Amino acid sequence: MSCENEALVETLWNHIWIDQSLDRLGEVLADPFVRHTRDGTEHTTPRRYARHVSSSASTIRPTRLHFDQISSVDDCVFARLALEGINVAVGSTIKITWLAQYRIAAGLIAESWSMHQTGLDW
Numbered sequence: 001m002s003c004e005n006e007a008l009v010e011t012l013w014n015h016i017w018i019d020q021s022l023d024r025l026g027e028v029l030a031d032p033f034v035r036h037t038r039d040g041t042e043h044t045t046p047r048r049y050a051r052h053v054s055s056s057a058s059t060i061r062p063t064r065l066h067f068d069q070i071s072s073v074d075d076c077v078f079a080r081l082a083l084e085g086i087n088v089a090v091g092s093t094i095k096i097t098w099l100a101q102y103r104i105a106a107g108l109i110a111e112s113w114s115m116h117q118t119g120l121d122w
Contacts, residue, residue, distance in 0.1 A: 002072035005104045009070065009077045012102075012109060017083065018062050022050040030110040037114055060094055061086045068122065077102045080122075094118060 012028050015021045025046035033049060035042045044052075064084040071078050079100045087094045100114040 002077075004107075005072045005075070005077050005102075006070050008104060008107070008109060009079055009100075009102050010067070013065050013067075013081065013083075016053060017057075018065050020053070020057060022053060025050050028109055030105060030108040033109065034111040035114070036112065059088055060096075061088055075104045077104065082121075095121065097122065 008028060011024070015024050016028060029046045029049060031045050032043045033046065035044060035049075062083055062085040065081060066084075067079060067081045069078075069080045079098070079102070081098050081100070083096045083098065085094055085096075086092070096116050096118050097120040098114060098116045100112060102109050103111040105111075
């Protein structure tokens with residue numbers, strides 16, 4: 001089961017964020033999906049999350065993703081990853097490093113906790 005949970009998180013990042021396959025969000029996210037970020041807690045739907053991904057991609061076009069570490073315990077997946085892309089406004093490259101935890105329920109990502117930092121290279 002832990003490999004399936006990790007694959008689900010990898011699908012979120014590779015197919016949703018990198019490939020922009022937003023029609024696949026229903027295969028990945030629970031409805032509702034709860035996000036905990038530095039901006040607070042948000043209860044959202046896959047459709048609203050798709051708008052978030054689209055909005056983010058309008059300022060940063062993701063081009064590459066690398067998982068430095070991904071592991072799971074019970075229903076939680078822990079990931080440390082780096083997203084590289086193009087800052088659309090200025091045309092320069094950007095790197096965003098993430099620490100994230102995901103809770104999986106009924107085969108979908110039900111909740112996430114995440115922090116990110118630009119320019120950080122471990």
